[in-house]
Amino acid sequence: MQVCDPASVTFTAQTAGWTVPARDGGIDGALDVTLTGAVSMGPIADDACQGAPLTVYLQAGS
Known part of the structure; x- marks a missing residue:
């Protein structure tokens, strides 16, 4: 498994929001x-x- 330098990866911040459905049953x-x-x-x-x-990995926020 190749380990790549995180400095070579960029992430474009997202402005949209999403609603994850609640736990049900x-x-x-x-x-x-x-x-x-x-x-x-x-x-x-x-x-x-x-x-x-x-x-x-994404972290949920409010």
């Missing part, structure tokens, strides 16, 4: 969100990192 609420173009990798990244999948 023991089933957690979920919401799929597609943020096209929100994350990109710059040309300074190692060649092995170019085109590699990225995992981005």
